[in-house]
Amino acid sequence: MFEPLGYAPAYLRLSEAIRDRILRRELKEGQALPTETELARQFEVNRSTVREALRKLESSGLVGRRAGGKRLFVTRPTRESVGGGLSQALTLHETRVVDVWEALQAVQPGIARAAALRRSPEALEQLAACARRFAGRRGDRESAVEDVADFFNALGEASDNPVFVLLNEPLLRLLKPSLAVIIDRVPQARGRIESAQKHIVDAVRDRDAETAATWMTRHARDFRRGYEVASIPLSTEVGQDLGVA
Amino acid sequence: MFEPLGYAPAYLRLSEAIRDRILRRELKEGQALPTETELARQFEVNRSTVREALRKLESSGLVGRRAGGKRLFVTRPTRESVGGGLSQALTLHETRVVDVWEALQAVQPGIARAAALRRSPEALEQLAACARRFAGRRGDRESAVEDVADFFNALGEASDNPVFVLLNEPLLRLLKPSLAVIIDRVPQARGRIESAQKHIVDAVRDRDAETAATWMTRHARDFRRGYEVASIPLSTEVGQDLGVA
């Protein structure tokens, strides 16, 4: 009949107060936060309490430090911070490679389509550069995987849609380990990827949304085929060791 | 030429140490964390430092408290906690309703397809229940919006893919305010939604993946039409007030 009357510890209300100010843009990106002592004075709490609140904001990526710096600044959550959170959540939800693949399969064609429609010349060049880098690289599994991820990320950027950019990152992060195995074990993988990237770049250059989407669909299907040829069980959980030395 | 040599404060290394144990499943979900004093003793740091580390874990959703409880337990990040983080990130990235819509358009058909292929009887019933609830409700904009979100969430659950489940939440959260406006201003919106949900439920029941995807595509397109009819500019930023009292 009655709900528990809400009590929230000070550190929580504090972090919410500051978070709201950031979301409301009253504290703008790049702006330095007041010092801990100052915050403690203004909110009339102890500095320890302030620090607990700041740690919360810090790990949501709303505030951060410049390299080697001491003061905290208002930042917008980066791809990396968002991706880290989401991918660790997915890891704990017993996500399997097939789940990630399915999501990729569902979302990437849409990204390719959007990228083809809206890519800027600069974004196109970035994308093409990624493809070239992948194609030009022999050996070295790890860098190849990075290049593939960069390609997808560049495509996300080209779509000029922050939703795609941020959704891409965690998926790629979870994909990487299994992709490394595929590149190792499937000889023709590099060639297939190279070819797909080439066609996608061309379609994006020509602003041909449907061709971009089609090739991306094919590209994604190739990954699935890669799992089979590399004999990675589709039910392998992501974030687990795949037995690669 | 030289990289900065990495130093990390103790509270950070501490939170990473605990996080790793959780990701590695050495600390299992539902298990109680040691008390702050105990952690301080084991890691040989001060309790304040432990508390800062715990606040970080808390806001990544890796540890949490049972309602009214005092001790911390290992938890897996919920839809809500992930969704909150992602949607606040998107808000700060100046995401517009059209961006969210585009992502929805890209991903929902895939979810519908997956749901049709794999739905359990229980998940189907859940989904149907959401559709019924929406259809049976007259007036009350807020509940209607919730019902629509519940429908999408139920579909995500039915897909049995944690990636879809977790990706859905933030998109819906950002969609809600504008959806409320649409339902308010577009008389035929409820009918269109009702009809689309009905067709999707039927297709999912019949395990007809393509029909489910097709109807979802239509459903998503309707939303876009809704924006136009409700004269919500597509470039409206999400997380901003839409001028609804």
Add this chain to the structure above:
DNA sequence: CGCATATTATTGTCCGACAATCAGACAGGC
């Protein structure tokens, strides 16, 4: 056994302290 009550443990918050170090001012040497 179930239930009220007393004990203990644990968290939330505060205070004060100190070393490390970052930022800026300032002076000296090339």
Add this chain to the structure above:
DNA sequence: GCCTGTCTGATTGTCGGACAATAATATGCG
């Protein structure tokens, strides 16, 4: 003029201890 070293103050990271509120647990009683 620019680089280098030095000094000073401000700020963060960490520590120790303290205490009230209350959740968790044990205790006693019917």
